[in-house]
Amino acid sequence: MLPTVLSRRPLASEFDSVQKRDVDWADRRAFLKTAGVAGGLALLPMFALEAAPLRYTLKPIEIAPGAWMLLGVDEAITRENGGAIANITILDTREGAVVIDTGPSRRYGVQLAEVARELTGKPVVRAFVTHFHPDHVFGCQPFGARALAAPQGVIDGLNQSGDDFASAMYYLAGDWMRGTEVVLPGRVVEAGYEDIGERRLRTLVLGGHTDSDLAIFDERSGLLIAGDLAFLDRAPTTPHADLSVWQKSLKTLDEISFASLVPGHGPMEKAPRALRQTSDWLKLIEERIRGAFDRGLDMSEAMGEPLPSWTDKIALARYEFERSVMHLYPNLEANLWPRVDQAN
Amino acid sequence: MIGRSNLLTLATLVLGFFLSAAVVQAAEPVDPLNSPMWEEMRGQFFGLARYKFDSRVKVSVPSVVENQAQVPITVDARQLQDVRKIVVFADLNPVQHALTLTPHEAAPYVSFRLKVEQATPVRAAVLTGDGVWHVGGEFLEAAGGGCSSPAMARNKSDWSLTVGNTRGRAWRQPDGMSRVRMTIKHPMDTGLTRDNIPAFYIEQLRVRSTGGKVLATIEMREPVSEDPTLTMMVRMPLGEKLIGVDGRDIGGNLFSSKIDMTWRESSLNAPNRAE
Numbered sequence: 001m002l003p004t005v006l007s008r009r010p011l012a013s014e015f016d017s018v019q020k021r022d023v024d025w026a027d028r029r030a031f032l033k034t035a036g037v038a039g040g041l042a043l044l045p046m047f048a049l050e051a052a053p054l055r056y057t058l059k060p061i062e063i064a065p066g067a068w069m070l071l072g073v074d075e076a077i078t079r080e081n082g083g084a085i086a087n088i089t090i091l092d093t094r095e096g097a098v099v100i101d102t103g104p105s106r107r108y109g110v111q112l113a114e115v116a117r118e119l120t121g122k123p124v125v126r127a128f129v130t131h132f133h134p135d136h137v138f139g140c141q142p143f144g145a146r147a148l149a150a151p152q153g154v155i156d157g158l159n160q161s162g163d164d165f166a167s168a169m170y171y172l173a174g175d176w177m178r179g180t181e182v183v184l185p186g187r188v189v190e191a192g193y194e195d196i197g198e199r200r201l202r203t204l205v206l207g208g209h210t211d212s213d214l215a216i217f218d219e220r221s222g223l224l225i226a227g228d229l230a231f232l233d234r235a236p237t238t239p240h241a242d243l244s245v246w247q248k249s250l251k252t253l254d255e256i257s258f259a260s261l262v263p264g265h266g267p268m269e270k271a272p273r274a275l276r277q278t279s280d281w282l283k284l285i286e287e288r289i290r291g292a293f294d295r296g297l298d299m300s301e302a303m304g305e306p307l308p309s310w311t312d313k314i315a316l317a318r319y320e321f322e323r324s325v326m327h328l329y330p331n332l333e334a335n336l337w338p339r340v341d342q343a344n
Numbered sequence: 345m346i347g348r349s350n351l352l353t354l355a356t357l358v359l360g361f362f363l364s365a366a367v368v369q370a371a372e373p374v375d376p377l378n379s380p381m382w383e384e385m386r387g388q389f390f391g392l393a394r395y396k397f398d399s400r401v402k403v404s405v406p407s408v409v410e411n412q413a414q415v416p417i418t419v420d421a422r423q424l425q426d427v428r429k430i431v432v433f434a435d436l437n438p439v440q441h442a443l444t445l446t447p448h449e450a451a452p453y454v455s456f457r458l459k460v461e462q463a464t465p466v467r468a469a470v471l472t473g474d475g476v477w478h479v480g481g482e483f484l485e486a487a488g489g490g491c492s493s494p495a496m497a498r499n500k501s502d503w504s505l506t507v508g509n510t511r512g513r514a515w516r517q518p519d520g521m522s523r524v525r526m527t528i529k530h531p532m533d534t535g536l537t538r539d540n541i542p543a544f545y546i547e548q549l550r551v552r553s554t555g556g557k558v559l560a561t562i563e564m565r566e567p568v569s570e571d572p573t574l575t576m577m578v579r580m581p582l583g584e585k586l587i588g589v590d591g592r593d594i595g596g597n598l599f600s601s602k603i604d605m606t607w608r609e610s611s612l613n614a615p616n617r618a619e
Contacts (some may be wrong), residue, residue, distance in 0.1 A: 063597050167489070333573055340604075341508060341601040
């Protein structure tokens with residue numbers, strides 16, 4: 001899928017990437033033209049003209065014995081990164097590999113399965129899905145419904161919104177998404193414990209980032225895999241958030257004595273900084289957005305509200321703040337102003 | 345047989361023709377958004393009237409669209425004098441015209457939310473007293489479907505009970521204008537959805553002072569989002585404390601509301617905060 005035929009003035013924030021994309025495309029076109037002429041002359045078959053398939057660069061980082069993470073980039077979903085923005089965790093067990101979240105596309109899922117097999121020497125026996133957002137669930141295809149596990153709320157959400165997410169992802173990420181379809185997990189995860197091989201995994205079915213968010217605590221390694229309930233040095237996203245429920249979930253996670261925490265986005269750390277920072281961010285945006293609303297600002301104006309300097313070090317702070325304004329404003333407008341209509 | 349002078353005349357004519365064509369072409373403003381629909385838009389909204397692309401007409405669109413059925417759009421033409429009318433449209437929507445503001449006693453400013461069916465230029469054409477249209481716009485990146493998805497209200501069997509319910513508030517601004525924000529419950533059906541619900545939308549709002557003076561009128565069309573949410577700035581006559589808003593939808597339903605203008609400060613600058 002190529003950009004539309006319309007040209008436009010790129011936004012300042014994305015100027016570099018847009019320019020690069022245009023250049024790439026021009027080059028590719030030039031290449032195709034020359035290749036086409038050469039191919040025509042040599043009577044080469046058409047497949048010689050196909051572009052090389054896109055490939056993610058997956059670099060596993062060992063975070064504990066027999067545990068690795070694939071670090072997502074701190075960016076929005078683009079045609080350059082193919083949507084590989086979320087962290088993915090891989091655990092080795094006697095029974096086979098366990099992955100937590102599957103990435104943004106079928107292509108990513110296929111590569112993830114390869115990486116997991118290389119690292120553990122075993123196939124993936126279980127793939128957990130922490131919540132229904134597209135950067136975490138669209139790599140599910142290669143694992144099949146029987147190996148896929150998620151809380152019922154996640155499955156319901158995917159069932160309802162999965163196809164719309166897929167359309168949006170094809171638009172944002174383009175050809176990286178080729179062949180990607182929604183697969184509903186066949187196993188329902190309840191709050192409790194699950195033993196896979198020698199590992200005892202505590203499953204925490206929480207919410208707040210979305211209606212249903214799964215966090216997993218691996219007792220053996222002391223790893224807390226928090227999904228998108230925790231972000232670190234990358235601004236949290238709120239399209240389906242309930243801020244007060246989210247804050248409660250953060251408290252629940254804070255009570256676990258974990259050795260290290262893998263957030264949904266951002267680096268792993270031994271300290272619980274991701275939980276504190278996520279909580280601070282949620283408090284901040286709630287206050288700023290409410291403040292703008294109370295002063296009568298429209299959504300477009302509220303998006304320009306100043307942010308404190310501690311957010312300068314957080315990737316995508318302004319971008320996510322703008323998105324959060326769009327997520328949270330309608331509810332304030334629908335409920336907080338007085339009724340002013342009169343019976344005719 | 346053509347004489348030398350005839351030949352010269354002919355040459356001059358031919359040359360003149362090309363020259364004038366070149367001049368006309370140079371005078372024709374070039375669409376900065378390079379839209380395939382521009383000529384059509386121009387014909388539809390201002391025919392042969394004079395127009396120019398003008399950066400003083402500011403159209404704000406979000407850098408990312410979160411909901412194609414509710415895209416916040418702000419048009420601000422306060423840098424222009426003597427504004428008579430503002431027409432907001434989206435070139436690549438199935439219905440292009442979204443809204444027209446006539447600011448009788450109001451700032452040339454309006455915020456609302458727009459449905460978009462695909463990525464599209466979003467424009468405002470501002471007519472000034474000298475008969476010139478000033479056109480501003482931005483390209484909006486978006487995935488599709490905002491105009492062909494049913495209204496959220498259609499998921500509820502009792503949606504009709506709340507049609508016309510209005511909430512709103514007003515603020516006095518330091519510049520003496522009164523800022524009005526309001527939201528009216530209405531499905532704003534486009535008639536383009538797969539469930540065959542015909543078009544049903546609010547077509548006009550009239551903002552007036554208690555004394556009956558019309559401050560602004562807004563015409564709306566199908567692309568204005570469900571539960572229209574608007575921000576306007578009006579000039580209240582001295583001493584009046586209520587703003588009236590009268591609305592009418594294409595089903596003939598009338599809506600009426602009164603917004604209290606008790607002093608409440610509005611400021612775009614955030615109050616000082618300890619960071």
